[in-house]
Amino acid sequence: MIQELIEIVGRENFTDQLEELVPYSYDASMNVHRPDAAVWPESTEQVSAIVKFANEHHIAVVPRGAGTSLSGGVVPIRGGIIIDLSKMNRILEISIEDRFARVQAGVVCDGLNRELGKSGFIFPPDPASSSVATIGGNVATNAGGIKGAKYGTTRDYVLGLEVVLPTGEVMRTGSYTMKCVSGYDLARLFIGAEGTLGVITEVTLKINPVPRHAMTAVATYARLEDAGKAISQTMTSGILPSVMEIMDKVTLKSIRENTDIDLPEAEAMILAETDGFTWEEVEAQMEVILAILGKNGPVEIKTARDEKDRLNLWRARKSAYATLARVSSSFTLDDVTVPISRIPELLVGIQEISKKYDIVVATFGHAGDGNLHPQILFDEYDADQVERMKKVEEEIFRLAIGLKGTLSGEHGIGLSKAAYMTLEHDPVEMALMRLIKKTLDPNNIMNPGKRALD
Numbered sequence: 001m002i003q004e005l006i007e008i009v010g011r012e013n014f015t016d017q018l019e020e021l022v023p024y025s026y027d028a029s030m031n032v033h034r035p036d037a038a039v040w041p042e043s044t045e046q047v048s049a050i051v052k053f054a055n056e057h058h059i060a061v062v063p064r065g066a067g068t069s070l071s072g073g074v075v076p077i078r079g080g081i082i083i084d085l086s087k088m089n090r091i092l093e094i095s096i097e098d099r100f101a102r103v104q105a106g107v108v109c110d111g112l113n114r115e116l117g118k119s120g121f122i123f124p125p126d127p128a129s130s131s132v133a134t135i136g137g138n139v140a141t142n143a144g145g146i147k148g149a150k151y152g153t154t155r156d157y158v159l160g161l162e163v164v165l166p167t168g169e170v171m172r173t174g175s176y177t178m179k180c181v182s183g184y185d186l187a188r189l190f191i192g193a194e195g196t197l198g199v200i201t202e203v204t205l206k207i208n209p210v211p212r213h214a215m216t217a218v219a220t221y222a223r224l225e226d227a228g229k230a231i232s233q234t235m236t237s238g239i240l241p242s243v244m245e246i247m248d249k250v251t252l253k254s255i256r257e258n259t260d261i262d263l264p265e266a267e268a269m270i271l272a273e274t275d276g277f278t279w280e281e282v283e284a285q286m287e288v289i290l291a292i293l294g295k296n297g298p299v300e301i302k303t304a305r306d307e308k309d310r311l312n313l314w315r316a317r318k319s320a321y322a323t324l325a326r327v328s329s330s331f332t333l334d335d336v337t338v339p340i341s342r343i344p345e346l347l348v349g350i351q352e353i354s355k356k357y358d359i360v361v362a363t364f365g366h367a368g369d370g371n372l373h374p375q376i377l378f379d380e381y382d383a384d385q386v387e388r389m390k391k392v393e394e395e396i397f398r399l400a401i402g403l404k405g406t407l408s409g410e411h412g413i414g415l416s417k418a419a420y421m422t423l424e425h426d427p428v429e430m431a432l433m434r435l436i437k438k439t440l441d442p443n444n445i446m447n448p449g450k451r452a453l454d
């Protein structure tokens, strides 16, 4: 079998060496399992041959981009072959006239935006991991980011896909046009499928012009509920901020103590941004937001003085995950999402659950689209804390679903949330999802063990 794989990809693109497989046992979650082999294909034909081979021998395959999954999505829990797409990293076509970019799955998100930026265009979804995360990974997880409230998620930009199906067949679906209703929308089935239905090898993305101006403001609050109210009022004010982020007290403290960024002591901080084609447009929108932030009892409101100040505030938000990881190296990061008006209840509810189980939960996230990231900090060597952490996580999931929300807004289900799928999806829907999986992948080779599908 090793020989057959080497014949497909070449000796230099195959490994079964322990020291090379260990890194493939991990992603950015706390799940761990080692694969049996890893390959670095360089073309769709090679991916097709690998998958066909795996299907014939009933071997698990796990497509992998940069491995930044926060849900265990890329951890090969049943062993098998990791298909690392990082060598399929070519931008194949940029058409400004037709507003699309066609790329191989291993292209890094920021790399694509650097190229598009030369023509004043952008692929807007911007996960905080964009400096390493791949477009294939973005599509497979339907990645979002800080600009989701205004610009949506990856799904809103996918025009077409090339996918290697579990049989090894290559399917092209979608179009190069801004609109398309020809046939079932099969691309959508693969967007957010976390590699359970096929390997995405090529993506055609809609691109947007880069907004010319942006303005950033911060407001701090002594009460979490007030911050929550300011967010939901802003989102119903008729203004669509390009960013509406929140960081709670624990997050602010960890950034203050682990970086040189000067942040205030407060129960919560909101970071808001407006963008547009002219300054007048940007300022007019910001005026409305500042008025709303002001009437909800802030401790302080500030607008960024200049571009340096603005980027500094961004640095603070982008360092939240990393600085919290310094406070506690064991953590679970969730991404529950609720309808925007329920944000205040979610914020307060998370705080109450944290107190009830005496486990620290730091909350930050994309409040403008109802997506919060409670980062549950605990000691993995303390059995009692692990037990309490699990209860905290389950109660947060139940709270979000009770508020008409979802388990995951952008990180996916993977392994970490698989046990909770039935909290959100009824038996009829679960059965249909399993039927789709079984129909496309009867031998269950594509990223098995994920999402409670088998």
Ligand SMILES: Cc1cc2nc3c(=O)[nH]c(=O)nc-3n(C[C@H](O)[C@H](O)[C@H](O)COP(=O)(O)OP(=O)(O)OC[C@H]3O[C@@H](n4cnc5c(N)ncnc54)[C@H](O)[C@@H]3O)c2cc1C
Pocket: 027, 028, 062, 063, 064, 065, 066, 067, 068, 069, 070, 073, 074, 085, 105, 126, 127, 128, 129, 132, 133, 134, 135, 136, 137, 138, 139, 140, 141, 142, 143, 144, 145, 146, 194, 195, 196, 198, 199, 200, 201, 321, 410, 411, 447
């Ligand atoms: C510090 C940090 C910040 C983050 N911030 C955000 C954020 O703001 N927003 C957000 O949405 N996510 C965020 N994430 C999560 C993660 O970066 C995204 O889910 C990202 O899209 C994953 O890309 P990747 O290339 O690393 O994919 P991987 O982690 O390698 O894979 C993720 C999943 O997609 C599948 N997959 C990967 N490539 C393919 C392919 N070509 N075909 C089929 N399936 C494939 C894998 O099997 C796996 O299930 C963050 C993660 C970290 C560590």
